[in-house]
Amino acid sequence: MRIAVIGAGGVGGYFGARLAAAGNEVTFVARGRHLEAIRTSGLVVHSPLGELRTSPRSVVSSISELGPTDLVLVAVKLWDTEAVAEQLRSSAVSEAPVLSLQNGVDKDAVLRGRLTDEQVLGGVCFISAFIEEPGVVRHNSPLQRVVLGAYRPGSTAFGRTVLTTFRDAGIDAETSDDIERVIWEKFVFLVGLSATTATVRQPIGVVRANEQSRRLLHDVMAETVAVAKASGVRLDSGFAEAQLDFCDTLPAAMTSSLHNDLENGNRLELPWLSGGVVDLAGRLGVPAPRNRTVTDILAPYVLGRPTGT
Template sequence: MRIAVIGAGGVGGYFGARLAAAGHEVTFVARGAHLEAVRRSGLVVRSPLGDVRTEPASVVASIAELGPADAVLVAVKLWDTEDVARQLRASAVSAAPVLSLQNGVHKDGILREHLTDEQVLGGACFISSFIQEPGVVVHNGTLQRIVLGAHRDGQKRIVEDLSAALRDAGVDTGTSDDVERVIWEKFVFLVGLSATTATVRRPIGVVRAHEETRRLLRDVMTEAVAVARASGVRLDEGFADDRLGFCDTLPAEMTSSMHHDLEQGNRLELPWLSGGVADLADRLGVPAPRNRTVADILAPHVMGRQDAG
């Protein structure tokens, strides 16, 4: 398949490199020092599942430089979603199916504001990976899973084709007939992990080991479940306890990308995580005081260190 990957960071870089190593024609869109490093030497992925390196020619600086593609993977930070959607609409891949591997539950709705409903596939990815240095992505652990599904009947063929391509690339891949629920299931966990590790400034092992922070973790996820159910998503009322049990199985040193971004002084996805839960809760009339407090505590850091002082 011809696959365009918008964003060559921890998520897009990892899955795109796996697809390229399996023989698919992958083109990344990257920028800055990362772009220049990939142009010179290709993208290197270091992983316990085996390292891979892409060809140097597999990267461009803008969406406008892309040629036709069979599918587009979007893996940029959430604040760039609207701009990416506008650029896709005006590009050579304007009619291609689009799968967002981004965090949160807002992503597909933002894409649909600028692309057709038929283009936007549903999906969620599960991985811990990040840019270690320009041109190098590091994969933590062995979890690397994508679940995707059709929002509409006409998307089933491309979902099958893309799933097959990912499986051929060695990616743990599944499909779901209720992909909206899958997205929310990930969101509940992600909100809990990001809210607690970022506010406590420590990895999940510390968070779950202390009664007070463990209770915070559960409460943040419980509020997200309540918002999902109020939105019509079929999550069990006790799903937060299920995710709390899952958190107990994670490596103690695991943390969230938001905690990593906070430590690095980078911009945060907070408005679409705990902030997003709190805003949706307000609209739906559902209490979410824990997520609102997390959003308030981290508000001075949302724009990164450039907002300090």
């Protein structure tokens, strides 16, 4: 397949490189020092599943430079979603199917608001990967799972084609008939992991070992489950407890991209994580005091490290 990957960070860089290694024609859209490093030496991925390196010719600086494309993977930070959707709509790939592997529960709604409903596949990924330095992505564990699903019946056949392409590349991929529920399931976990590792400024091992921070982890997830159920998503009442048990199985050193961005002084996706839970809870009349506290604590860092620190 001819695949365009918008965003060559941990998620886009890893999955794009894995798909390229399987013989697909992959083109990354990147920027800044990362773009220049890929142009010089290709994108390097360090992974426990094997080292990967893409061609230096596999990257462009903008969506407008893309040629004919069979699939667009969107892997940018959430604040760039609207801009990417607008650029896709006015580009040469305006009719290509789109699969977002971003965080959050609103990203597909944003894309579907600017592209056609049948054009957008629902998707979610489970992976720990980040940019180690310009041109280099570090994949932290063997986990590299993707779940996708169609929002409209007309997308189902193409979804199966994408599934086959991912599996042929050695990616753990599957489909779901209720992709919205799967996206919310990941969101519950992600909000909990992000909120606690960022506010405590420690990996999950420290968070889950302390009685009070463990309770915070549970409560943040429980509030997110309540918001999901109020939104009409079918999640079990005990889902937060199940996710807390799942957190006990994670490597103690595991952290979140929100924590990494906070430590590095980068802009945060907080308004789409705990902040997004608070906003939706307010509209639905559901209490979310723990997520509100997290949002308030991290508010000074949303746009990056505050001036003077």
